[in-house]
Amino acid sequence: xxxxxxxxGGDHAPEEIVRGALDGLxxxxxxxxxxxxxxxxxxxxFLPESGLPPRVxxxxxxxxxxxxxxxxxxxxxxxxxxxxxxxxxxSEKQLDAxxxxxxxxxxxxxxxxKMRTVGSVQRPGIAVVLPSFSGPLTVCDVGANVAxxxxxxxxxxxxxxxxxxxxxxxxxxxxxxxxxxxxxxxxNPLVKRTNELMRKDTSIRFIGNVEGREVFSGACEVxxxxxxxxxxxxxxxxxxxxxxxxxxxxxxxxLSPEMAQRLEPVFQEIWRKHDYSEYGGAPLLGVxxxxxICHGSSDHRAIKNAVRxxxxxxxxxxxxxxxxxxxxxxxxx
Amino acid sequence: xxxxxxxxGGDHAPEEIVRGALDGLxxxxxxxxxxxxxxxxxxxxFLPESGLPPRVxxxxxxxxxxxxxxxxxxxxxxxxxxxxxxxxxxSEKQLDAxxxxxxxxxxxxxxxxKMRTVGSVQRPGIAVVLPSFSGPLTVCDVGANVAxxxxxxxxxxxxxxxxxxxxxxxxxxxxxxxxxxxxxxxxNPLVKRTNELMRKDTSIRFIGNVEGREVFSGACEVxxxxxxxxxxxxxxxxxxxxxxxxxxxxxxxxLSPEMAQRLEPVFQEIWRKHDYSEYGGAPLLGVxxxxxICHGSSDHRAIKNAVRxxxxxxxxxxxxxxxxxxxxxxxxx
Numbered sequence: 001x002x003x004x005x006x007x008x009g010g011d012h013a014p015e016e017i018v019r020g021a022l023d024g025l026x027x028x029x030x031x032x033x034x035x036x037x038x039x040x041x042x043x044x045x046f047l048p049e050s051g052l053p054p055r056v057x058x059x060x061x062x063x064x065x066x067x068x069x070x071x072x073x074x075x076x077x078x079x080x081x082x083x084x085x086x087x088x089x090x091s092e093k094q095l096d097a098x099x100x101x102x103x104x105x106x107x108x109x110x111x112x113x114k115m116r117t118v119g120s121v122q123r124p125g126i127a128v129v130l131p132s133f134s135g136p137l138t139v140c141d142v143g144a145n146v147a148x149x150x151x152x153x154x155x156x157x158x159x160x161x162x163x164x165x166x167x168x169x170x171x172x173x174x175x176x177x178x179x180x181x182x183x184x185x186x187x188n189p190l191v192k193r194t195n196e197l198m199r200k201d202t203s204i205r206f207i208g209n210v211e212g213r214e215v216f217s218g219a220c221e222v223x224x225x226x227x228x229x230x231x232x233x234x235x236x237x238x239x240x241x242x243x244x245x246x247x248x249x250x251x252x253x254x255l256s257p258e259m260a261q262r263l264e265p266v267f268q269e270i271w272r273k274h275d276y277s278e279y280g281g282a283p284l285l286g287v288x289x290x291x292x293i294c295h296g297s298s299d300h301r302a303i304k305n306a307v308r309x310x311x312x313x314x315x316x317x318x319x320x321x322x323x324x325x326x327x328x329x330x331x332x333x
Numbered sequence: 334x335x336x337x338x339x340x341x342g343g344d345h346a347p348e349e350i351v352r353g354a355l356d357g358l359x360x361x362x363x364x365x366x367x368x369x370x371x372x373x374x375x376x377x378x379f380l381p382e383s384g385l386p387p388r389v390x391x392x393x394x395x396x397x398x399x400x401x402x403x404x405x406x407x408x409x410x411x412x413x414x415x416x417x418x419x420x421x422x423x424s425e426k427q428l429d430a431x432x433x434x435x436x437x438x439x440x441x442x443x444x445x446x447k448m449r450t451v452g453s454v455q456r457p458g459i460a461v462v463l464p465s466f467s468g469p470l471t472v473c474d475v476g477a478n479v480a481x482x483x484x485x486x487x488x489x490x491x492x493x494x495x496x497x498x499x500x501x502x503x504x505x506x507x508x509x510x511x512x513x514x515x516x517x518x519x520x521n522p523l524v525k526r527t528n529e530l531m532r533k534d535t536s537i538r539f540i541g542n543v544e545g546r547e548v549f550s551g552a553c554e555v556x557x558x559x560x561x562x563x564x565x566x567x568x569x570x571x572x573x574x575x576x577x578x579x580x581x582x583x584x585x586x587x588l589s590p591e592m593a594q595r596l597e598p599v600f601q602e603i604w605r606k607h608d609y610s611e612y613g614g615a616p617l618l619g620v621x622x623x624x625x626i627c628h629g630s631s632d633h634r635a636i637k638n639a640v641r642x643x644x645x646x647x648x649x650x651x652x653x654x655x656x657x658x659x660x661x662x663x664x665x666x
Contacts, residue, residue, distance in 0.1 A: 133576045143513055146521040180476055180564040188479040188561045212568030216576055228521045229562055231513040233569060235545030240570060243466045243549055244577050251599050259592060266584050 001096040001314050003028065003307055004089070006082045007038035008064045009102020010298050014038060017101060018046040020303025027311045028055060034307070035095060037061050038082045061085040067296060071105035075113070083107050087114040090289045097310035099281065101294035101303065108144055108284060108293065116288040119323035123148065124286035125156040125227070126293060127163055128234055129279035134218030136279060138164045138173070142230035144284065150194040151333045153177070153224050157204045158325045159285040160222045166316035167283075167309060168221075176210030176220035178229060184208060190226060197333070203325050245271065280305030283313065285322070290314055334429040334647050336361065336640055337422070339415045340371035341397045342435020343631050347371060350434060351379040353636025360644045361388060367640070368428060370394050370415045394418040400629060404438035408446070416440050420447040423622045430643035432614065434627035434636065441477055441617060441626065449621040452656035456481065457619035458489045458560070459626060460496055461567055462612035467551030469612060471497045471506070475563035477617065483527040484666045486510070486557050490537045491658045492618040493555045499649035500616075500642060501554075509543030509553035511562060517541060523559060530666070536658050578604065613638030616646065618655070623647055 005021040007014045018036060025034055033055055036043050040060040052058070063078040065071075075084055086098040087110035100107045112124060125141035140160040145152055157175045164173040177195055179187040184195050186209060198206040210219050215233070225233065245267055253260040280302065281294040290313045292306045338354040340347045351369060358367055366388055369376050373393040385391070396411040398404075408417055419431040420443035433440045445457060458474030473493040478485055490508045497506040510528055512520040517528050519542060531539040543552050548566070558566065578600055586593040613635065614627040623646045625639045 133580060146513065178565060180479065180561055180568075188559075191561075212565040212570075213572030213575075215569060216572055226521075228513055228524075229565055232511060232545040232562055232566065235513075236548060236566060236569060237545075237573060239546030239549055240573050241577060244574060247466060247603060248581060248599070251603055252596065255599055256595075259595065262589075262592065263585065266581070266588055270580060270584055 001028075001311070002033045002035055002094070003097045003310050004035040004037050004059070004086050004095045004099065005303065005307070006086055006098070006100035006102050007036045007043045008061075008082045009100040009107070010294065011067070011296050012299060013101065014042050015046050016298070016300045017303050018043055020298070020300030021307060022048075022053065022056070023300060023304040024307025025053065025055060027308045030055075033057060035059055037086050039064070059085065059089070065103050065106045067103050069103055069106065071103060071109045074103070074106050075110055083110050087111050090291070091115045095289075096314050097290035097292065099292045099294060099303070099306045099310060101296055101298040104143075104293055104296070107291070111284055111287050111289075111291045112144070115291075117286050118288050118319045120326050120329070121155055121159070121286035121322070122329070123152045123155075124284050125152070125159065126282050127160045127285050128282040129168065130216075130234070130237060131279070132216040132218060135221070136168055136170070137216065137221060137223060138168065139223045139225065139230055139233065140285060141225065141227040142234045142282065143227045146226065146228040148190070148226045149333065150190060150197050151329045153190070153194040153226065154197045154201060154329075155286070155326060157198060157206070157222065157224045158327070159322050160224065161204050162318060162321045162325055163283060163285060164221055166318045166321055167312045170221050172205055173221035174207045174219070175204045175222045175224060176207055176215070178212070178215065178223055178225040178233070179209035180211065182209050182211060194224075201327055203327050280309035283309070288319065334361075334644070335366045335368055335427070336430045336643050337368040337370050337392070337419050337428045337432065338636065338640070339419055339431070339433035339435050340369045340376045341394070341415045342433040342440070343627065344400070344629050345632060346434065347375050348379050349631070349633045350636055351376055353631070353633035354640060355381075355386065355389070356633060356637040357640025358386065358388060360641045363388075366390060368392055370419050372397070392418065392422070398436050398439045400436050402436055402439065404436060404442045407436070407439050408443055416443050420444050423624070424448045428622075429647050430623035430625065432625045432627060432636070432639045432643060434629055434631040437476075437626055437629070440624070444617055444620050444622075444624045445477075450619050451621050451652045453659050453662070454488055454492070454619035454655070455662070456485045456488075457617050458485070458492065459615050460493045460618050461615040462501065463549075463567070463570060464612070465549040465551060468554070469501055469503070470549065470554060470556060471501065472556045472558065472563055472566065473618065474558065474560040475567045475615065476560045479559065479561040481523070481559050482666065483523060483530050484662045486523070486527040486559065487530045487534060488619070488659060490531060490539070490555065490557045491660070492655050493557065494537050495651060495654045495658055496616060496618060497554055499651045499654055500645045503554050505538050506554035507540045507552070508537045508555045508557060509540055509547070511545070511548065511556055511558040511566070512542035513544065515542050515544060527557075534660055536660050613642040616642070621652065
């Protein structure tokens with residue numbers, strides 16, 4: 001397999017990205033290949049002194065899409081960007097997996113524009129694995145599709161279930177539909193119709209609607225929502241967790257600096273346990289290939305884990321599993 | 334003014350409710366009246382030994398809507414419930430404020446069915462005050478209207494701004510629209526259109542879209558969203574804060590039970606500072622009257638604070654302020 005990493009994408013590119021990608025070589029077989037995509041000179045500066053390690057190749061892409069570029073315009077204007085080049089090669093099956101911590105909008109747009117979808121997938125969705133209080137929780141979609149149809153959400157449930165099984169090794173994961181009440185009749189029109197479709201579908205283990213307060217309590221292993229709600233949930237979770245830990249640290253420090261010092265490793269441990277860089281990025285499910293979106297702030301560990309996830313994605317033939325799971329969608333949906 | 338409290342509503346009714354309502358007498362003037370609505374026998378059991386205090390009256394309502402009753406059906410079947418009786422009297426201007434910690438759906442439905450709206454308000458919205466990391470944040474709507482139009486959201490911004498000014502004493506509050514990116518063009522179709530309307534409106538201090546991770550960081554004092562997203566945000570915040578504090582306590586306890594004991598008051602203090610019972614319940618903005626929705630788990634402090642909020646709501650003539658703020662809505666919106 002050929003795993004490509006966008007060396008130019010992310011707040012800590014290229015140094016942390018190149019370092020993490022090379023660390024990820026540990027997960028590759030002897031006939032596999034790691035491909036670093038970006039400005040060759042910039043990449044070479046961060047290679048080991050011995051030069052390019054075995055099984056590593058560089059694909060030179062002279063242009064860089066910046067984090068705050070407008071996605072679609074940047075893709076048009078910078079045809080030789082690392083993101084554009086990666087998506088094109090993936091669509092031509094010259095790469096098996098593409099990983100980027102760069103401009104998320106541009107990466108998702110490039111993959112959606114260039115690559116086909118798997119089987120009867122109508123719209124790809126981004127799945128993110130969040131560290132809930134009782135184990136990993138896969139939330140899909142978190143931003144690819146902000147105005148989905150009920151059938152799109154049903155497919156997100158099917159794809160995210162397959163991902164949780166194949167990559168996270170969770171058997172027969174329970175699926176919850178994020179809503180404003182546990183009863184089937186609660187929700188907005190999209191959620192009400194989706195609930196009906198999911199109740200009838202036997203390919204997923206649907207447990208019904210889940211409320212915001214249950215999402216992290218272990219009620220389900222897969223949570224489905226439209227991309228708008230999912231994105232708000234994801235970012236709110238980040239902001240709230242960071243803010244709460246900061247406040248607690250501050251209060252403890254005021255009470256006793258000595259105690260704050262002793263607690264530091266505890267907070268580090270909690271942070272590590274609940275740090276989603278451990279889960280190695282978010283797959284764009286439904287495209288015919290493997291696309292892993294990493295957080296802009298990714299360090300080398302996050303990139304290394306993204307390589308690990310990509311290998312698992314390909315090794316378990318996740319896209320074949322997804323294609324076999326999709327149920328037929330009636331024409332009128 | 335006549336402030337009514339539903340003595341039968343909430344997990345700790347009637348004891349904590351009656352106690353909190355009587356504590357709230359401290360905020361009332363000498364010609365004001367506190368009205369306890371519910372089963373007279375049940376209420377009398379929790380009065381002081383000296384009997385009914387001055388300025389307190391009981392209105393007997395023999396039926397009780399339970400927390401898990403279906404709202405609309407329960408209102409029809411139990412015409413003499415405390416909630417139904419309160420909403421009817423409020424609509425007849427025999428009560429100036431109604432407060433309940435009971436079945437939220439039934440309370441909101443009763444108020445919406447019986448009471449008129451203020452001025453040109455199209456749809457009432459629930460505003461909740463959340464303890465953000467930099468002060469109180471008013472979020473509207475959190476569940477009254479799960480499929481709103483852009484003009485409804487504009488009115489929520491106007492009403493919640495008036496509430497933040499009059500009741501929370503925040504001058505010229507900044508308004509953010511909850512979305513999935515800071516740029517004006519980010520969001521779902523509802524949010525994009527609402528952003529355009531808000532940009533043109535001079536009655537609010539609109540700062541643009543706010544992302545989930547900024548919501549609690551002090552970017553704005555008023556956050557507007559549709560009732561579905563707002564409800565998910567509210568409940569996720571509850572669940573996440575509770576879960577995180579629990580995990581930290583547990584980890585610290587494993588490290589050192591002695592340190593955990595010393596930290597207990599710190600957590601209590603953080604909890605208290607960020608406890609939204611301090612903010613006294615969520616107003617249903619836009620109905621011609623004062624309706625305060627309390628959390629089902631409300632204790633006497635929350636009810637006392639709800640009485641305080643009601644008094645402030647009436648004293649500052651909030652509904653007049655709201656009526657004067659609403660801008661004309663074009664017919665085609």
